Amino acid sequence: MSGTVLLLAASPVGKGRLVDAASVLPVLAAVPPAVLSGTDTANVVELADPLEPQAVLTRLRAAAASPGPLTVFVTGQLVLDRRQRLPHLALARTTASTARYTAFPWHWFRDELRLRPAGATTFLLDLHADAETWELLRGTPLDSGRGSAVHGRIAPPPSRRTVAAPAYMKAVATILRSGFRPPADQLHQQALARIAPESAATDIVISTPGPAAGDPHAAITAAVQSGRHSEADALAARHERAAVAAHGPTSEEALHWTEVRADLAMFAGDAGRSCHTWLTVATVRLNAGQAPDAPAVEAAVDRAHHQWGQIRDTARARELGAALAELRGRVPGRREGALDHVQRQLRQLQTQP
Numbered sequence: 001m002s003g004t005v006l007l008l009a010a011s012p013v014g015k016g017r018l019v020d021a022a023s024v025l026p027v028l029a030a031v032p033p034a035v036l037s038g039t040d041t042a043n044v045v046e047l048a049d050p051l052e053p054q055a056v057l058t059r060l061r062a063a064a065a066s067p068g069p070l071t072v073f074v075t076g077q078l079v080l081d082r083r084q085r086l087p088h089l090a091l092a093r094t095t096a097s098t099a100r101y102t103a104f105p106w107h108w109f110r111d112e113l114r115l116r117p118a119g120a121t122t123f124l125l126d127l128h129a130d131a132e133t134w135e136l137l138r139g140t141p142l143d144s145g146r147g148s149a150v151h152g153r154i155a156p157p158p159s160r161r162t163v164a165a166p167a168y169m170k171a172v173a174t175i176l177r178s179g180f181r182p183p184a185d186q187l188h189q190q191a192l193a194r195i196a197p198e199s200a201a202t203d204i205v206i207s208t209p210g211p212a213a214g215d216p217h218a219a220i221t222a223a224v225q226s227g228r229h230s231e232a233d234a235l236a237a238r239h240e241r242a243a244v245a246a247h248g249p250t251s252e253e254a255l256h257w258t259e260v261r262a263d264l265a266m267f268a269g270d271a272g273r274s275c276h277t278w279l280t281v282a283t284v285r286l287n288a289g290q291a292p293d294a295p296a297v298e299a300a301v302d303r304a305h306h307q308w309g310q311i312r313d314t315a316r317a318r319e320l321g322a323a324l325a326e327l328r329g330r331v332p333g334r335r336e337g338a339l340d341h342v343q344r345q346l347r348q349l350q351t352q353p
């Protein structure tokens with residue numbers, strides 16, 4: 001079996017840096033890919049101090065779409081965006097005032113990995129948090145998605161003028177360099193035993209095993225990977241109808257399955273249907289009273305925008321572009337110029353037959 005490994009180490013350049021995240025990459029890179037993944041062979045993607053959230057998102061999406069087990073090693077520091085107070089992974093250009101636009105929103109991990117089979121994704125985390133984020137996380141768990149196994153630690157900010165070392169992840173790498181990869185929970189416990197006791201006593205320790213083999217997403221993912229796209233959509237539609245009946249059409253349970261169907265349309269190459277479904281999700285959320293900058297609303301409009309750009313039928317693109325432009329006026333998102341982009345493209349479409 002072949003697996004995929006994503007090595008992500010990120011922290012700000014300059015005085016805002018709490019941890020020397022990238023220092024762990026040479027140690028991890030010295031581990032054979034198959035050992036990092038725990039599979040026969042593996043493809044390794046390395047991101048060292050990336051500059052842009054979109055660059056990380058692109059690599060994450062590619063990793064999420066790969067078949068077989070996915071192991072994500074994340075080393076870095078967490079900050080809050082000041083508008084929504086949601087945890088973000090700080091990148092090289094991140095400052096306290098620019099986190100919303102220059103850091104990677106943690107909930108993007110959950111959103112991008114939600115269609116993977118249950119138990120097929122493992123996170124190993126070594127994170128430091130600034131003081132504000134640390135206080136939030138002491139009462140609110142870090143959400144990495146219900147389908148993933150998550151192990152690691154979140155450390156409080158180091159003393160002033162000190163840059164911490166990623167001791168937990170270096171311990172993980174040292175264990176793996178032996179050439180043997182124990183199960184993730186055992187690897188986690190062995191790494192904790194190697195780091196300083198006084199550090200382990202103050203950290204938030206994360207150890208969440210993956211869900212059990214009955215998750216309906218696994219059957220849907222298997223159908224997609226086998227090219228049975230109609231079957232995958234039919235399965236998702238059945239769960240969507242059940243969720244609507246049990247919880248109502250605007251419930252998170254129902255909207256989740258609508259979002260799954262939007263992704264399934266993308267996998268099937270039907271960009272028009274995917275765009276339309278994402279626009280529907282965004283409209284339902286807004287009409288239900290969710291804020292235009294709520295993560296789920298922004299994500300829906302961003303995904304609709306991306307799929308709209310893949311539509312080759314001019315008439316369909318014009319039709320959906322008008323709806324997208326209206327929504328972009330309400331939900332500008334995180335990327336500057338998104339509304340201008342839609343309007344420019346629409347003007348070009350008007351000149352085409």
